[in-house]
Amino acid sequence: MDAGLRAAHWMRVALDLARQAAALGEVPVGAVVVRGESVVGAAHNWRETWRDPTAHAELIAIREASRRLGGWRLDGCELFVTLEPCPMCAGAIVLSRLDAVFYGAPDPKGGALASKMALLTPGLWNHHPEISGGILADECGMILKDFFRGLRPRRGASQSRLPAGARRDVRVAEGARLESE
Amino acid sequence: MDAGLRAAHWMRVALDLARQAAALGEVPVGAVVVRGESVVGAAHNWRETWRDPTAHAELIAIREASRRLGGWRLDGCELFVTLEPCPMCAGAIVLSRLDAVFYGAPDPKGGALASKMALLTPGLWNHHPEISGGILADECGMILKDFFRGLRPRRGASQSRLPAGARRDVRVAEGARLESE
Numbered sequence: 001m002d003a004g005l006r007a008a009h010w011m012r013v014a015l016d017l018a019r020q021a022a023a024l025g026e027v028p029v030g031a032v033v034v035r036g037e038s039v040v041g042a043a044h045n046w047r048e049t050w051r052d053p054t055a056h057a058e059l060i061a062i063r064e065a066s067r068r069l070g071g072w073r074l075d076g077c078e079l080f081v082t083l084e085p086c087p088m089c090a091g092a093i094v095l096s097r098l099d100a101v102f103y104g105a106p107d108p109k110g111g112a113l114a115s116k117m118a119l120l121t122p123g124l125w126n127h128h129p130e131i132s133g134g135i136l137a138d139e140c141g142m143i144l145k146d147f148f149r150g151l152r153p154r155r156g157a158s159q160s161r162l163p164a165g166a167r168r169d170v171r172v173a174e175g176a177r178l179e180s181e
Numbered sequence: 182m183d184a185g186l187r188a189a190h191w192m193r194v195a196l197d198l199a200r201q202a203a204a205l206g207e208v209p210v211g212a213v214v215v216r217g218e219s220v221v222g223a224a225h226n227w228r229e230t231w232r233d234p235t236a237h238a239e240l241i242a243i244r245e246a247s248r249r250l251g252g253w254r255l256d257g258c259e260l261f262v263t264l265e266p267c268p269m270c271a272g273a274i275v276l277s278r279l280d281a282v283f284y285g286a287p288d289p290k291g292g293a294l295a296s297k298m299a300l301l302t303p304g305l306w307n308h309h310p311e312i313s314g315g316i317l318a319d320e321c322g323m324i325l326k327d328f329f330r331g332l333r334p335r336r337g338a339s340q341s342r343l344p345a346g347a348r349r350d351v352r353v354a355e356g357a358r359l360e361s362e
Binding site: 072088091125 | 228232234243248253254255268269271272277290293300305306307
Protein backbone atom coordinates (compact mmCIF):
# COMPACT_ATOMS: atom_id res chain seq x y z
CA MET A 1 0.00 0.00 0.00
CA ASP A 2 1.19 3.55 -0.69
CA ALA A 3 2.76 5.05 2.48
CA GLY A 4 0.38 8.02 2.55
CA LEU A 5 -2.69 5.82 2.13
CA ARG A 6 -1.40 3.48 4.80
CA ALA A 7 -0.87 6.34 7.28
CA ALA A 8 -4.37 7.66 6.54
CA HIS A 9 -5.79 4.18 7.07
CA TRP A 10 -4.37 3.85 10.57
CA MET A 11 -5.19 7.44 11.41
CA ARG A 12 -8.83 6.66 10.64
CA VAL A 13 -8.69 3.85 13.18
CA ALA A 14 -7.32 6.34 15.73
CA LEU A 15 -10.07 8.82 14.75
CA ASP A 16 -12.72 6.19 15.51
CA LEU A 17 -11.26 5.88 18.99
CA ALA A 18 -11.28 9.68 19.37
CA ARG A 19 -15.00 9.69 18.53
CA GLN A 20 -15.63 7.09 21.21
CA ALA A 21 -13.82 9.36 23.67
CA ALA A 22 -16.03 12.33 22.81
CA ALA A 23 -19.14 10.25 23.44
CA LEU A 24 -17.86 9.64 26.98
CA GLY A 25 -17.03 13.28 27.66
CA GLU A 26 -13.32 12.63 27.22
CA VAL A 27 -11.21 15.01 25.13
CA PRO A 28 -11.31 13.25 21.73
CA VAL A 29 -7.81 11.98 21.07
CA GLY A 30 -7.22 8.43 19.85
CA ALA A 31 -4.07 6.37 19.35
CA VAL A 32 -3.07 3.00 17.93
CA VAL A 33 0.22 1.13 18.07
CA VAL A 34 0.72 -0.94 14.93
CA ARG A 35 3.20 -3.73 14.27
CA GLY A 36 3.38 -4.76 10.65
CA GLU A 37 -0.29 -4.66 9.75
CA SER A 38 -1.71 -5.52 13.17
CA VAL A 39 -2.95 -3.28 15.96
CA VAL A 40 -1.13 -4.24 19.17
CA GLY A 41 -2.36 -1.31 21.28
CA ALA A 42 -5.34 1.02 20.98
CA ALA A 43 -6.84 3.62 23.30
CA HIS A 44 -8.46 6.99 23.63
CA ASN A 45 -8.11 9.46 26.48
CA TRP A 46 -9.56 8.22 29.75
CA ARG A 47 -8.48 11.03 32.08
CA GLU A 48 -11.92 12.16 33.23
CA THR A 49 -13.43 8.70 33.68
CA TRP A 50 -10.39 7.19 35.35
CA ARG A 51 -9.50 10.44 37.16
CA ASP A 52 -5.93 9.78 36.12
CA PRO A 53 -3.73 12.65 34.87
CA THR A 54 -1.55 10.20 32.95
CA ALA A 55 -4.41 8.51 31.07
CA HIS A 56 -3.56 9.91 27.64
CA ALA A 57 -4.38 7.81 24.58
CA GLU A 58 -0.72 7.32 23.61
CA LEU A 59 0.47 6.21 27.05
CA ILE A 60 -2.32 3.66 27.40
CA ALA A 61 -1.81 2.31 23.87
CA ILE A 62 1.94 1.95 24.53
CA ARG A 63 1.28 0.08 27.77
CA GLU A 64 -1.18 -2.23 26.04
CA ALA A 65 1.29 -2.96 23.24
CA SER A 66 4.05 -3.79 25.73
CA ARG A 67 1.73 -6.11 27.61
CA ARG A 68 0.63 -7.82 24.43
CA LEU A 69 4.14 -8.18 22.98
CA GLY A 70 5.63 -9.30 26.31
CA GLY A 71 8.38 -6.70 26.60
CA TRP A 72 8.93 -2.98 27.08
CA ARG A 73 10.77 -2.48 23.78
CA LEU A 74 8.42 -1.65 20.95
CA ASP A 75 11.01 -1.96 18.18
CA GLY A 76 9.25 -2.51 14.89
CA CYS A 77 6.13 -0.71 16.08
CA GLU A 78 4.59 2.58 14.94
CA LEU A 79 2.27 4.94 16.79
CA PHE A 80 -0.61 6.75 15.09
CA VAL A 81 -2.24 9.47 17.19
CA THR A 82 -4.80 12.11 16.24
CA LEU A 83 -3.13 14.99 18.15
CA GLU A 84 0.54 15.94 18.45
CA PRO A 85 1.83 14.30 21.66
CA CYS A 86 2.50 16.26 24.87
CA PRO A 87 5.88 16.08 26.69
CA MET A 88 4.78 13.10 28.82
CA CYS A 89 3.77 11.07 25.79
CA ALA A 90 6.83 12.18 23.80
CA GLY A 91 8.95 10.89 26.67
CA ALA A 92 7.07 7.58 26.68
CA ILE A 93 7.70 7.27 22.93
CA VAL A 94 11.47 7.48 23.54
CA LEU A 95 11.35 5.06 26.47
CA SER A 96 9.40 2.46 24.47
CA ARG A 97 11.75 2.70 21.45
CA LEU A 98 8.91 3.07 18.95
CA ASP A 99 10.19 3.16 15.36
CA ALA A 100 7.89 5.91 14.15
CA VAL A 101 5.18 8.36 15.19
CA PHE A 102 2.46 9.68 12.90
CA TYR A 103 0.26 12.42 14.28
CA GLY A 104 -2.75 14.29 12.99
CA ALA A 105 -3.48 17.81 14.24
CA PRO A 106 -0.64 19.98 15.56
CA ASP A 107 -1.05 21.29 19.12
CA PRO A 108 0.30 24.86 19.23
CA LYS A 109 0.09 25.13 23.02
CA GLY A 110 1.15 21.67 24.11
CA GLY A 111 2.72 19.79 21.23
CA ALA A 112 6.16 18.44 22.11
CA LEU A 113 7.22 17.07 18.72
CA ALA A 114 7.24 20.28 16.68
CA SER A 115 4.78 22.98 17.78
CA LYS A 116 5.82 24.00 21.27
CA MET A 117 9.14 22.19 21.30
CA ALA A 118 10.98 19.44 19.42
CA LEU A 119 11.58 17.05 22.27
CA LEU A 120 12.53 14.15 20.02
CA THR A 121 15.24 15.98 18.07
CA PRO A 122 17.84 13.43 16.88
CA GLY A 123 20.89 13.35 19.13
CA LEU A 124 19.06 14.53 22.23
CA TRP A 125 18.18 11.11 23.66
CA ASN A 126 19.43 7.60 23.07
CA HIS A 127 16.63 6.88 20.62
CA HIS A 128 14.64 8.92 18.16
CA PRO A 129 11.72 7.74 16.11
CA GLU A 130 10.76 8.90 12.64
CA ILE A 131 8.12 11.62 12.95
CA SER A 132 5.40 12.57 10.45
CA GLY A 133 2.81 15.19 11.33
CA GLY A 134 -0.34 16.48 9.67
CA ILE A 135 -1.92 13.12 8.76
CA LEU A 136 -5.65 13.87 8.26
CA ALA A 137 -4.92 17.01 10.28
CA ASP A 138 -8.19 18.77 9.44
CA GLU A 139 -10.36 15.86 10.46
CA CYS A 140 -8.32 15.24 13.61
CA GLY A 141 -8.49 18.92 14.59
CA MET A 142 -12.18 19.33 13.74
CA ILE A 143 -13.26 16.61 16.14
CA LEU A 144 -11.51 18.52 18.95
CA LYS A 145 -12.99 21.87 17.91
CA ASP A 146 -16.49 20.38 17.73
CA PHE A 147 -16.04 18.82 21.14
CA PHE A 148 -14.97 22.04 22.85
CA ARG A 149 -17.61 24.08 20.99
CA GLY A 150 -20.27 21.69 22.28
CA LEU A 151 -19.13 22.34 25.84
CA ARG A 152 -19.44 26.13 25.70
CA PRO A 153 -22.51 27.50 27.49
CA ARG A 154 -25.04 28.94 25.02
CA ARG A 155 -27.51 31.67 25.97
CA GLY A 156 -30.92 30.15 26.56
CA ALA A 157 -29.70 26.62 25.98
CA SER A 158 -28.75 23.89 28.37
CA GLN A 159 -25.02 23.94 28.88
CA SER A 160 -24.12 20.47 27.78
CA ARG A 161 -25.29 16.93 27.42
CA LEU A 162 -22.52 15.77 29.67
CA PRO A 163 -22.78 14.92 33.35
CA ALA A 164 -21.84 17.85 35.57
CA GLY A 165 -18.54 16.40 36.77
CA ALA A 166 -17.27 15.59 33.31
CA ARG A 167 -18.45 18.97 32.02
CA ARG A 168 -16.54 20.84 34.69
CA ASP A 169 -13.36 18.85 34.20
CA VAL A 170 -13.42 19.08 30.44
CA ARG A 171 -14.07 22.81 30.51
CA VAL A 172 -11.06 23.10 32.75
CA ALA A 173 -9.14 21.13 30.16
CA GLU A 174 -10.30 23.53 27.50
CA GLY A 175 -9.17 26.51 29.53
CA ALA A 176 -5.89 24.79 30.18
CA ARG A 177 -5.45 24.27 26.43
CA LEU A 178 -4.66 21.03 24.77
CA GLU A 179 -1.38 20.27 26.50
CA SER A 180 -3.42 19.16 29.48
CA GLU A 181 -6.00 17.24 27.49
CA MET B 182 9.92 20.85 61.02
CA ASP B 183 12.73 22.68 59.24
CA ALA B 184 12.18 22.57 55.45
CA GLY B 185 15.52 20.91 54.77
CA LEU B 186 14.98 18.25 57.43
CA ARG B 187 11.48 17.64 56.11
CA ALA B 188 12.73 17.15 52.54
CA ALA B 189 15.42 14.77 53.78
CA HIS B 190 12.82 12.85 55.77
CA TRP B 191 10.63 12.17 52.71
CA MET B 192 13.64 11.50 50.51
CA ARG B 193 14.64 8.73 52.93
CA VAL B 194 11.22 7.16 52.42
CA ALA B 195 11.82 7.32 48.65
CA LEU B 196 15.31 5.82 49.17
CA ASP B 197 13.79 2.86 51.01
CA LEU B 198 11.63 2.23 47.95
CA ALA B 199 14.68 2.50 45.69
CA ARG B 200 16.41 -0.19 47.78
CA GLN B 201 13.39 -2.45 47.35
CA ALA B 202 13.68 -1.91 43.57
CA ALA B 203 17.33 -2.95 43.55
CA ALA B 204 16.50 -6.17 45.37
CA LEU B 205 14.11 -7.02 42.51
CA GLY B 206 16.62 -6.22 39.77
CA GLU B 207 14.86 -2.95 38.99
CA VAL B 208 16.89 0.24 38.52
CA PRO B 209 16.79 1.70 42.06
CA VAL B 210 14.68 4.83 41.87
CA GLY B 211 11.92 5.51 44.40
CA ALA B 212 9.22 8.17 44.63
CA VAL B 213 6.57 9.31 47.09
CA VAL B 214 3.71 11.77 46.67
CA VAL B 215 3.01 13.56 49.93
CA ARG B 216 0.00 15.64 50.92
CA GLY B 217 0.48 17.54 54.16
CA GLU B 218 2.28 14.95 56.21
CA SER B 219 0.75 11.84 54.62
CA VAL B 220 2.01 9.64 51.81
CA VAL B 221 -0.72 9.37 49.17
CA GLY B 222 1.36 7.61 46.51
CA ALA B 223 4.55 5.55 46.70
CA ALA B 224 6.39 3.41 44.17
CA HIS B 225 9.71 2.30 42.79
CA ASN B 226 10.55 1.44 39.20
CA TRP B 227 8.77 -1.65 37.91
CA ARG B 228 9.82 -1.61 34.26
CA GLU B 229 11.60 -4.96 34.15
CA THR B 230 9.08 -6.91 36.20
CA TRP B 231 6.01 -5.41 34.55
CA ARG B 232 7.71 -5.20 31.13
CA ASP B 233 6.23 -1.74 30.87
CA PRO B 234 8.34 1.13 29.46
CA THR B 235 6.21 3.68 31.34
CA ALA B 236 6.58 2.02 34.76
CA HIS B 237 8.79 4.71 36.30
CA ALA B 238 8.50 5.35 40.04
CA GLU B 239 7.12 8.88 39.61
CA LEU B 240 4.40 7.94 37.13
CA ILE B 241 3.15 5.07 39.27
CA ALA B 242 3.20 7.18 42.45
CA ILE B 243 1.25 9.95 40.68
CA ARG B 244 -1.36 7.46 39.45
CA GLU B 245 -1.71 6.00 42.93
CA ALA B 246 -2.15 9.46 44.47
CA SER B 247 -4.85 10.36 41.94
CA ARG B 248 -6.68 7.13 42.64
CA ARG B 249 -6.45 7.65 46.37
CA LEU B 250 -7.51 11.31 46.28
CA GLY B 251 -10.29 10.69 43.77
CA GLY B 252 -9.26 13.20 41.10
CA TRP B 253 -6.49 13.86 38.60
CA ARG B 254 -5.46 17.21 40.12
CA LEU B 255 -2.80 16.80 42.75
CA ASP B 256 -2.93 20.40 44.00
CA GLY B 257 -1.46 20.57 47.45
CA CYS B 258 0.75 17.55 46.83
CA GLU B 259 4.53 17.27 46.57
CA LEU B 260 6.67 14.66 44.85
CA PHE B 261 9.93 13.35 46.31
CA VAL B 262 12.00 11.23 43.94
CA THR B 263 15.54 9.91 44.27
CA LEU B 264 16.60 10.70 40.67
CA GLU B 265 15.93 13.75 38.52
CA PRO B 266 12.81 12.95 36.43
CA CYS B 267 12.96 12.10 32.73
CA PRO B 268 10.84 13.97 30.12
CA MET B 269 7.92 11.54 30.50
CA CYS B 270 7.75 12.00 34.25
CA ALA B 271 8.33 15.76 33.98
CA GLY B 272 5.33 15.89 31.65
CA ALA B 273 3.24 13.87 34.10
CA ILE B 274 4.23 16.32 36.86
CA VAL B 275 2.75 19.20 34.81
CA LEU B 276 -0.39 17.26 33.92
CA SER B 277 -1.08 16.33 37.54
CA ARG B 278 -0.56 19.91 38.79
CA LEU B 279 1.78 18.88 41.59
CA ASP B 280 2.79 21.85 43.78
CA ALA B 281 6.43 20.90 44.15
CA VAL B 282 9.09 18.39 43.14
CA PHE B 283 12.11 17.47 45.24
CA TYR B 284 14.69 15.23 43.63
CA GLY B 285 17.89 13.61 44.80
CA ALA B 286 20.63 12.82 42.30
CA PRO B 287 20.89 14.80 39.05
CA ASP B 288 20.75 12.76 35.83
CA PRO B 289 23.21 14.31 33.36
CA LYS B 290 22.05 12.19 30.42
CA GLY B 291 18.31 12.04 30.98
CA GLY B 292 17.27 14.63 33.54
CA ALA B 293 14.51 16.90 32.24
CA LEU B 294 14.29 19.39 35.12
CA ALA B 295 17.78 20.88 34.97
CA SER B 296 20.55 18.59 33.70
CA LYS B 297 19.66 17.78 30.10
CA MET B 298 16.88 20.33 29.73
CA ALA B 299 14.62 22.50 31.88
CA LEU B 300 11.26 21.20 30.74
CA LEU B 301 9.33 22.81 33.60
CA THR B 302 10.65 26.34 33.06
CA PRO B 303 8.00 28.83 34.28
CA GLY B 304 5.90 30.20 31.43
CA LEU B 305 6.37 27.21 29.16
CA TRP B 306 3.27 25.26 30.22
CA ASN B 307 0.07 26.19 32.01
CA HIS B 308 1.47 25.00 35.33
CA HIS B 309 4.89 24.88 36.90
CA PRO B 310 5.79 23.33 40.22
CA GLU B 311 8.49 24.50 42.61
CA ILE B 312 11.63 22.45 41.99
CA SER B 313 14.41 21.59 44.43
CA GLY B 314 17.24 19.28 43.41
CA GLY B 315 20.13 17.67 45.23
CA ILE B 316 18.24 16.38 48.30
CA LEU B 317 20.47 13.60 49.74
CA ALA B 318 22.04 13.56 46.28
CA ASP B 319 25.09 11.48 47.27
CA GLU B 320 23.02 8.74 48.86
CA CYS B 321 20.51 8.73 45.99
CA GLY B 322 23.30 8.54 43.39
CA MET B 323 25.34 5.94 45.27
CA ILE B 324 22.52 3.41 45.30
CA LEU B 325 22.38 3.68 41.49
CA LYS B 326 26.17 3.40 41.10
CA ASP B 327 26.27 0.36 43.39
CA PHE B 328 23.46 -1.25 41.43
CA PHE B 329 25.14 -0.83 38.04
CA ARG B 330 28.54 -1.80 39.42
CA GLY B 331 27.03 -5.02 40.72
CA LEU B 332 25.81 -5.83 37.22
CA ARG B 333 29.18 -5.51 35.48
CA PRO B 334 30.84 -8.81 34.58
CA ARG B 335 33.98 -9.44 36.67
CA ARG B 336 36.87 -11.58 35.49
CA GLY B 337 36.68 -14.97 37.14
CA ALA B 338 33.45 -14.14 38.98
CA SER B 339 29.88 -15.01 38.24
CA GLN B 340 28.29 -12.14 36.39
CA SER B 341 25.44 -11.27 38.70
CA ARG B 342 23.07 -12.51 41.31
CA LEU B 343 20.14 -11.51 39.12
CA PRO B 344 18.10 -13.76 36.88
CA ALA B 345 19.36 -13.75 33.29
CA GLY B 346 16.42 -11.80 31.88
CA ALA B 347 16.63 -9.02 34.43
CA ARG B 348 20.41 -8.89 34.05
CA ARG B 349 20.20 -8.45 30.30
CA ASP B 350 17.51 -5.79 30.44
CA VAL B 351 19.18 -3.83 33.19
CA ARG B 352 22.52 -3.89 31.40
CA VAL B 353 20.72 -2.50 28.39
CA ALA B 354 19.35 0.21 30.68
CA GLU B 355 22.86 0.94 31.86
CA GLY B 356 24.12 1.24 28.29
CA ALA B 357 21.17 3.42 27.46
CA ARG B 358 22.03 5.66 30.42
CA LEU B 359 19.65 6.73 33.07
CA GLU B 360 17.07 8.43 30.89
CA SER B 361 15.77 4.99 30.05
CA GLU B 362 15.98 3.65 33.56
